[in-house]
Amino acid sequence: MCIRVHLWLNTLKFMAEENQNQQPAPNPERKTLDDRAKMTELERIRHSCAHVLATAILRLWPDAQFAYGPPVENGFYYDLECSHRISPDDFEKIEAEMKKEIKANNPFEKLTVTREQAIADASSGRLGGLGERPGNASKFKLDLLTQIPEGEAISYYKNGDFIDLCAGPHVMRTGNIGAFKLTSVAAAYYKGDEKGPQLQRIYGTAFKNKTALDEYFKMVEEAKRRDHRKIGAEMGLFAIDTEYVGPGMPLWLPKGTCLVEELEKLAKETEFAAGYVRVRTPHLAREKMYKTSGHLPYYADSMFPPISVMEEEDKKRSAFLASQLGAKGNALSIANENDPGSEKTFALSEEVRQLRGEFETVGTRYYLKAMNCPHHHRIFAAEPRSYRDLPLRLAEYGTCYRYEQSGELFGLMRVRSLNMNDAHIYCTEAQFAEEFRAVNDMYLKYFKIFGLEKYQMRFSTHSAEGLGKKYVNEPELWKKTEDMVRKVLIESGINYVEVPNEAAFYGPKIDVQVWSAIGREFTIATNQVDFAVPAKFGLTYRDRDNSEKTPLCIHRAPLGTHERFIGFLIEHYAGNFPLWLAPDQVRVITIGSEDDPASEALVKYAKEIVQQLRAEQVRVSTDFGSNPIKAKIQDAEQLRVHTMLVIGGRDMDAGVVSVRLHGKGPQGAKPKAEAVAAILAEIKERRA
RNA sequence: GCCAGUUUAGCUCAGUGGUAGAGCAACGGUUUUGUAAACCGUCGGUCGUCGGUUCAAAUCCGACAACUGGCUCCA
Structure with missing residues (x-):
């Protein structure tokens, strides 16, 4: 998503203010x-x-x-x-x-x-x-x-x-x-x-x-208990190793990875059903990519500094420059224009100064990507496109890196390495409204799954004064797309606030705002219209009348980034995830120890149900140890294991298991097959 | 990046200039069980890092780092 426009906007805003003569x-x-x-x-x-x-x-x-x-x-x-x-x-x-x-x-x-x-x-x-x-x-x-x-x-x-x-x-x-x-x-x-x-x-x-x-203050204390950083540590979801990996770059521990992968599975299924195709792109791109997209130089501050490599052509250029400098009697090792002593001796000519400047920076620069859109644009450009190919919906959980200022880092909510639920939809103007509506429907579908009720849709539009400065100078396209977006929002009966003069430079956008446990506001998802950048990359398709046309592009990330979305989910559920998401879905607990020969049959009975669940990809752990049952229950409860299946001699004899749900206590006994079927159904339906 | 605060064992925290502590966790035993803590023992720390003051620093001072609450910015 090309979301980092504010730096640029601020620069322009500042320049505009300067020009206003101290108003x-x-x-x-x-x-x-x-x-x-x-x-x-x-x-x-x-x-x-x-x-x-x-x-x-x-x-x-x-x-x-x-x-x-x-x-x-x-x-x-x-x-x-x-x-x-x-x-x-x-x-x-x-x-x-x-x-x-x-x-x-x-x-x-x-x-x-x-x-x-x-x-x-x-x-x-x-x-x-x-x-x-x-x-x-x-x-x-x-x-x-x-x-x-x-x-x-x-x-x-x-x-x-x-x-x-x-x-x-x-x-x-x-x-x-x-x-x-x-x-x-x-x-x-x-x-x-x-x-x-x-x-x-x-x-x-x-x-x-x-x-x-x-x-x-009691409420504030309660909110602190829900804080995703605290629960994340308690549950072993993620770790931030500032010393060896770096601040703002979370490591997903095995249990956190369960959440990541469940979300990806949900996204893949949903997108597949909505006609998206998946792509994969590298984490780096050449400088030319971001010069073309318009992200450089305005975003350079929020990107990691480039990696410069000497490719063959660079080596040749470097050798050529060195020979030119040598021919002009300016061996590189002697004159240093920053050294006042040498400046007296060597008054560098403008030509030599330029040669030296190029010599010092020659090389091919690669940037870690801060957004996926340029890569996706190049995928669009990789093949000739016909109107028959549209809409083309390219989806990827893209890994991006952003050099956020140190004071802005915040647990999982604001990080420097992030995985975006990204997709770019290339479509014709005629297709736009339907595509945009479909994206909105996808948002609402997700929000329903997660029981997300407290959010605000923010529709950001342009301002007429900003045309040609903050915003691409296409007044008619602005009006047309904004009207289309507004119409979709109204027709879908979505509550939203309209914020003028907050659009991206390439088009209007809808952000979804949510609040963290401690009340900080975040954009959890975004949906943007882009009628400018595809043209910068010269993207075209062949239309029915044989003319070449530039497609519109919708950037969308309904699940935002894994980092922020999971950070938000941890607080939303206070760590008590629904079964389909829970890292610890089921724990089978025996009343009787596997070390005790008297419990041999019991443990065998318990292992059968473990096998059945594992065969169906259910995350099951076991506790066949010798601790008292109360202690085993407490261990499982503290781990927030969603479903506990407690098995004692009575259960074995009746062919049942005793079901206990995290935070809800014992739920009574169920025949073994019935318990397994119920668990599988609940997971499959992603029940709340 | 800016302002303020914080940093002691895996976690939660005591310890205000004189030999680093507790609970939980972990590990080893004992115990053999019906829904949120059975018992005994063991291990574990250059007190964020570096420097300074002092006979002596976890403790006082300085720099740096990370984190926390905000600001700016943002998915």
């Missing part, structure tokens, strides 16, 4: 007054708590300058600049000051002022302060004032001595903040701009009362 940058966090009026009571409490936090911080460190302090999903934050570096050790002190302000039960007073008055107060340091602060103007508030549209009322909120530029709304009095707690500090860029100043962000949370606050 104030738009503030993405700014809420309209209408939005604000809709704030819930809890949001008011949290927003008010942010003001109380600022009040407390100013009492401790009066030079602090505040930027934004909004309520967020689980609490609030306030961004500030301060000579003191605030650490969690300071929280107790800050919270004590906050409690004083809450106990004082000061009213939140709203004051409406003129723009001139506001600018004067910000200049004197009064806004976001406890009093005037000569020489310490409220610089962020001054900037925020420039973003309030002419004609919109400008208001302050005042609690005690603290006055903040704020449109509200707030609770009536500080005492209305029932219970709060500061949770963490972080760095945050002003207005989310990486190139802007970096502020300290203090996070906290607040609730109506102590009970609700305690419940929240």
Whole structure:
């Protein structure tokens, strides 16, 4: 999938901003007054708590300058600049000051002022302060004032001595903040701009009362237990060996590989039924590939550096360059233009400089692929194509490598080596709507299998201003494809949000957003329309009228990547996978030890059922040891073995097995054949 | 990459300048069983790495690495 367009977009965005002659940058966090009026009571409490936090911080460190302090999903934050570096050790002190302000039960007073008055107060340091602060103007508030549209009322909120530029709304009095707690500090860029100043962000949370606050922290603890990194270690699913393999490059342990392979099996079956064909491509490609696709140079930062090899033609070129340099009296070993001493002696001519530059970089560069689409495009190009071949659906679980920044790595959710459930569908314009609908149906089919209910479809479209800059300059194609996509979404009755100006440079896209156990948002799957890149590779097909045409391309990855999808599934199921996915599907446990001659017949009986299940590809383990049955059950439960078949003398005599399900306790006895059939059916149907 | 924090046995964690600890796991025995822990014993650590302070460093200081929570970015 060609998804890494943001770097490029940001570059363009930045350039565009530069050209705007210091116009104030738009503030993405700014809420309209209408939005604000809709704030819930809890949001008011949290927003008010942010003001109380600022009040407390100013009492401790009066030079602090505040930027934004909004309520967020689980609490609030306030961004500030301060000579003191605030650490969690300071929280107790800050919270004590906050409690004083809450106990004082000061009213939140709203004051409406003129723009001139506001600018004067910000200049004197009064806004976001406890009093005037000569020489310490409220610089962020001054900037925020420039973003309030002419004609919109400008208001302050005042609690005690603290006055903040704020449109509200707030609770009536500080005492209305029932219970709060500061949770963490972080760095945050002003207005989310990486190139802007970096502020300290203090996070906290607040609730109506102590009970609700305690419940929240209990929920957070519960979420931590579901964390895929924790469960992954407990269950032996994957390991990240940073010392020998590298950060962000998970090793799939045998049990994790069960999950990987079950997902691949599901994908292969589903795609086969939907008319896809499978392909396989190498992990590397020459530089030319990514120059042609347009990924270089914009994505170079997120790709592993290239491997340079001297192929025959490179060796010849190198020898030729060396001889040219030699002929010009510039033996490579002597002049070093970076050495000021030698520069005096050898003023390098432009020609020699160029020769030297080429000599130093001659070689063929191979990149580890960060996406599969260019390889698939070359498969399309490998044979002449007719309209009769379309739609051509090329599928591959492609292995990609991305050099993600170290701070962005996160368990399985964000990694540097990844396996994508990728496919590219090449089709005609007339076929597009049906193909796109079929892809959407496939998404929904998968989501049903996994019982995925909490997700959001995000439809990203272009913006007219971005045409020819952020987006390929094909206004009619944009409109046409976006209309087609929108129509499919509406007709399929899918709930979605439309996000303008977030499309890929080559076309609109639909992302599926989900949330990790600890509440972090991820794109789990994506579906993109591409009407630009196939042309860059000169891909064509021969149409019915003998004309050459460029196909449309749909990039789709409904199961995302193994890494992220499995990370998500681990948390979704809290490690308690349905039988078809469970790494430990069945364990046969005897009441009686194989070391005990008295249990010989029993163990033989148990082994029969093990053989029957294994013959049907069921993952079965055994526990015929001498531990007490309670201990054996506990071992299996802790391993999250899906189905336990407990066999004692009574079962053998009746020709049955006692079934126990993980987390659900004993389910009673069943005839042996019936138990086996039930297990096989449940796996085959991929029952939830 | 940026800010803050963390790093002690396979895992969870004690240990604030003076001889590295516990529980679980693993391993060896004993025990021979009816649905979430039978008993006894053994093994296991250059306290993330490197450097500094000190008579003495897991402990104090510095650099680096990895991880965690955020920011930016993203499947």
